Amino acid sequence: MEFGDFRIHPVSDGFFRLDGGAMFGVVPKTIWEKTNPSDEKNRVLLGLNPLLIQTSKENILIDTGIGTRNDERFNSIYGVERKPTLVESLNRLGLKPEDITIVINTHLHFDHAGGNTIKKNDSATPAFPNARYIVQKGEWEAAVDPNERTRASYLKEDFEPVMEAGLFELIEGDREIVKGISVFRASGHNRDIQLVKIQSKGQTAVYLSDIIPTVTHLKYPYIMGYDLFPLETLKIKKELIEQAARERWLLIFEHDPNSRMGYVSIKDSNPVFEKVI
Numbered sequence: 001m002e003f004g005d006f007r008i009h010p011v012s013d014g015f016f017r018l019d020g021g022a023m024f025g026v027v028p029k030t031i032w033e034k035t036n037p038s039d040e041k042n043r044v045l046l047g048l049n050p051l052l053i054q055t056s057k058e059n060i061l062i063d064t065g066i067g068t069r070n071d072e073r074f075n076s077i078y079g080v081e082r083k084p085t086l087v088e089s090l091n092r093l094g095l096k097p098e099d100i101t102i103v104i105n106t107h108l109h110f111d112h113a114g115g116n117t118i119k120k121n122d123s124a125t126p127a128f129p130n131a132r133y134i135v136q137k138g139e140w141e142a143a144v145d146p147n148e149r150t151r152a153s154y155l156k157e158d159f160e161p162v163m164e165a166g167l168f169e170l171i172e173g174d175r176e177i178v179k180g181i182s183v184f185r186a187s188g189h190n191r192d193i194q195l196v197k198i199q200s201k202g203q204t205a206v207y208l209s210d211i212i213p214t215v216t217h218l219k220y221p222y223i224m225g226y227d228l229f230p231l232e233t234l235k236i237k238k239e240l241i242e243q244a245a246r247e248r249w250l251l252i253f254e255h256d257p258n259s260r261m262g263y264v265s266i267k268d269s270n271p272v273f274e275k276v277i
Contacts, residue, residue, distance in 0.1 A: 001277070003250070004200020005180065009052040010252070010260035010277060011089035013065025013115055017043035017079030022225040024216070035216055043079055046214070047257040048111060050086060051207050052093065053198060058178055059095060060102040061128070062196050062207050063254065064115030069124060069157060086115045087127075100128040104183060105135040105159075106209035107193045108143040112254075113158040124157040126165050133162050134177060136185065137170040138192035149228070150190070186211050186240075188233030189226065205250035205261070212237055213255035218264060218271040241271050250276070 001008055020042050024032040029042075036044045048065040065086045066078075074080070087097060105113050116133065117124040126133075140163075143154045162168050174184040183194040189210040196207040211233060216222055220238060223230045244251055245266045252261045262275040 003198060003205060004203050005055070006198065006200055007054040008198065008205065009054070009093055011050050011052050011086060012084055013048035013050060013086040013089070014083055015081040015257060016046055016048060016066055016111065018046060020044040025223045025225045025230065027222055032216065045257045046255040049254050049256070049260055051252055052090070053181060055178060058101045059099050060104065060181065061100050062104045063106055063112045063209070064103060064127065066111045067114030067117065067158065069117065069119045070114070097128050098130050100131045102177065103128055103131045103133045104177065104196055105133060106195065106207070107139050107190055108135060108159050109153040110155045110158060112209070114155070116158050117161050124161045126162050126167055131167065132169050133167050134169045134171060134183070136192040136194050137172050139190065140168070140170050142190065142192065186236045188229050188236055189224070190228050203250070204247065205252055206240065206244065207252045207254065209254050212240070212251070212253065214253055215256050215259050215273050218273055242266065245271070
């Protein structure tokens with residue numbers, strides 16, 4: 001869709017599944033399963049929805065999905081469906097991986113940075129060789145030195161080859177990446193997750209990453225069990241939703257399997273979603 005001076009394209013890296021209890025935290029299954037039915041393993045379907053932003057000079061990719069390097073055991077555990085892959089999605093828009101000039105990683109968990117690299121000659125190599133990859137310095141440090149709680153979320157082949165190739169740009173705090181496209185830290189899911197704000201001709205859109213991963217998570221109590229700082233998630237989520245409703249921001253969801261973007265309003269103190277795509 002046209003968005004001010006930009007074109008924005010929701011692209012796909014397929015689907016995967018995570019445990020429903022972990023996805024919805026303190027909310028009981030009898031409530032969340034009404035809108036998010038689970039399979040026989042208690043897993044709910046999630047989208048892998050990166051975003052492509054095209055400016056007059058840049059092809060910018062926000063997050064890279066789960067990637068194609070994972071083995072059968074991994075794909076079985078997470079119910080990965082490779083329809084389509086991220087590269088196939090880009091090809092449909094007439095783009096090759098070499099055409100991407102900037103990759104913004106909101107964070108480095110395997111379902112957000114898995115497509116950073118591809119397997120070539122039995123080793124991982126950057127998937128977007130002409131891009132500079134941008135991530136928060138604090139997130140990089142957390143990824144390369146994880147603890148027992150976070151270790152399963154980080155796969156070093158997703159990011160270490162990118163650093164070895166000299167393609168990572170580590171930033172600290174809020175930053176404008178190119179005119180009209182900026183990142184801002186939004187601690188909650190982890191300490192140094194960054195969201196992406198797109199502003200042009202009086203319009204604003206926000207790519208929500210794992211702060212509000214699906215439309216269901218617009219409801220304030222719905223906070224993932226994966227979040228390291230859930231009360232901070234609640235705080236930033238309320239601030240984002242209230243400002244988005246007040247100023248009519250376009251909200252872009254990374255993991256919703258059915259809705260990619262839309263607007264929110266507040267009715268009787270509760271968020272109400274208006275789907276666009």
